[in-house]
Amino acid sequence: MVKALLIAAVSSGQGKTTVTAALARKLVRLGKRVRVFKCGPDFIDPMLLERASGAPVRSLDLWMVGQELCSQQLSQAAVEADVILIEGVMGLYDGTPSSADLARAFGVPVMAVIDAGSMAQTAGALVHGLRDYGPVEMAGVIANRIASEGHAKMVATSLRDIPLFATLPKQTRSLPERHLGLVLPGEVNDIDQLLDNLADQLAFDETAWNQLREVDIAPAPAGEALPATLAGKTVAIARDAAFMFLYPANVDMLRALGATLTFFSPLANEPVPAQADAVYLPGGYPELHAEQLSQAAAWQASIRAAHAAGTPIVAECGGMMALADTLADQAGAVWNMAGLLPGAVAMQPRLAGLGSQGLPTPQGVLRGHTFHYSKLETKVEPAAYTVKHPSAIQGEAWYRVGSLTASYFHAYFPSNPAAVAALFLRSET
Known part of the structure; x- marks a missing residue:
């Protein structure tokens, strides 16, 4: 049994990677052993998430990776870690298969990231739609770009039966990007300070965290031994x-x-x-x-x-x-x-x-x-x-x-x- 969350959103650009990195770094600083995975094909986000968590980040994708290898990787992580975080790809239901498909395949609850910078009570409608469309098990919400305590309270009230798990304020400095995505962590001189600052600013409800259910990730059968076709090469x-x-x-x-x-x-x-x-x-x-x-x-x-x-x-x-x-x-x-x-x-x-x-x-x-x-x-x-x-x-x-x-x-x-x-x-x- 391990605490596991799939961190998803309504679309790209909501702050999934930033929030996942902030949460991973915060949990590591709380003494947790954290393993992070990235849903879907990606090279750049995993580099940042590896820096945030201090552990290698692998891909989970029901088509490209396949359910068997996904299962093996999750089973191994469940043995090694206290917490598994899976960053989704695009919007929760985008793609065939989607992040939601992955969450359902392995019984992992979803943590929704919403960009609340230009909304308040509508957050509730958005999150309930994300939960019910699939449906998926919705563990809670992390609201990004929260302007004030009052703003956070309006968002929390709108969520009704879904807990507001954490908030992250508007950032004066965002993670730098270029045409293929985020700038690589090794190119940002103060990347660890930036990650620590994000973790510090993530207003995190430890009571809600403790109430998260653990996920039973079944041991996966070992894969077949491969012929050493490239031996000596x-x-x-x-x-x-x-x-x-x-x-x-x-x-x-x-x-x-x-x-x-x-x-x-x-x-x-x-x-x-x-x-x-x-x-x-x-x-x-x-x-x-x-x-x-x-x-x-x-x-x-x-x-x-x-x-x-x-x-x-x-x-x-x-x-x-x-x-x-x-x-x-x-x-x-x-x-x-x-x-x-x-x-x-x-x-x-x-x-x-x-x-x-x-x-x-x-x-x-x-x-x-x-x-x-x-x-x-x-x-x-x-x-x-x-x-x-x-x-x-x-x-x-x-x-x-x-x-x-x-x-x-x-x-x-x-x-x-x-x-x-x-x-x-x-x-x-």
């Missing part, structure tokens, strides 16, 4: 400020398949490690570091040499952008990249791709998602296309150039270990 993974969008579960999966992992920094002009049998370039922010990457001659020469030698290279989103001929940043400046994938990448102001997708492979569907603001212009014919979920319409192009596979698609490796192993093994042909 070394996978070199790019990891720095330009390439950091990497699911921890992907790293775990490569190790579970038997691979030895080594990390290197293209941004620091580090070459691909000589012992690498395969290279993994995850997504990130190459557009913010395009000039530095264009001048990283040793890195560029090494990835070209690896490609010429037939070394498998898996490049996702930002990783693919760094392997095009050129990359035009947000200011319009054009920079030379490594040139393994003929074509030009350009940033644009509007979102170019978003949502869950699956890549058909000979081993079955490899699930994941896409989220990008750039576009690639290339004459290379795609080897395949992903399929959008749940619409089943054509998604992202998936390119194959020699030993390189590249796409805007971010794969979630545990969804199909056999397909992942095939990507990192040298082709027999």
Whole structure:
């Protein structure tokens, strides 16, 4: 038994991440062992939530991750923690499956975050609608952008039989953002002070907290042992400020398949490690570091040499952008990249791709998602296309150039270990 909450809202932009981070930090400071999960595909919010809670943050998603692995992760967290917090995605009922579906699947009550900055009594109608539409079990409400004690009382009264669990005042300083979401925690000099301030300002009803029911998260059966398909292989993974969008579960999966992992920094002009049998370039922010990457001659020469030698290279989103001929940043400046994938990448102001997708492979569907603001212009014919979920319409192009596979698609490796192993093994042909 463990206290567990799914923190959700009526839409994006209500303050879910801020509130989840504040609550996690507050509970940690009260001596609680806290584990936080993020519902749906995301790289950036989990980094902030990990900083707030002091523990790794994993993804929960009934489609991409699958119910079995979600169950295993929650069961493990229930053993290790006093409190489990799950930050929802978008609005409570948005998506197929939605945050509400996840809450119901595991019997987790919902804590609704509302932006009360421009409302008072209407908060009650909003929260009752969130509760009853599904329905879901509504544990309480955390009201964001509360202006005064009187404002809080009006909101609390409107909620009727649903408790006002906590309030957070309007912030003079918000968490900084950029085009893909929050600025990374490591880029904010006083991030811990900012998180402590949020925790201090979260007016928290300890009596209401103590009255929250505990959730019985049943032990999950252990997953089957995987064949060590990558035993004896070394996978070199790019990891720095330009390439950091990497699911921890992907790293775990490569190790579970038997691979030895080594990390290197293209941004620091580090070459691909000589012992690498395969290279993994995850997504990130190459557009913010395009000039530095264009001048990283040793890195560029090494990835070209690896490609010429037939070394498998898996490049996702930002990783693919760094392997095009050129990359035009947000200011319009054009920079030379490594040139393994003929074509030009350009940033644009509007979102170019978003949502869950699956890549058909000979081993079955490899699930994941896409989220990008750039576009690639290339004459290379795609080897395949992903399929959008749940619409089943054509998604992202998936390119194959020699030993390189590249796409805007971010794969979630545990969804199909056999397909992942095939990507990192040298082709027999």
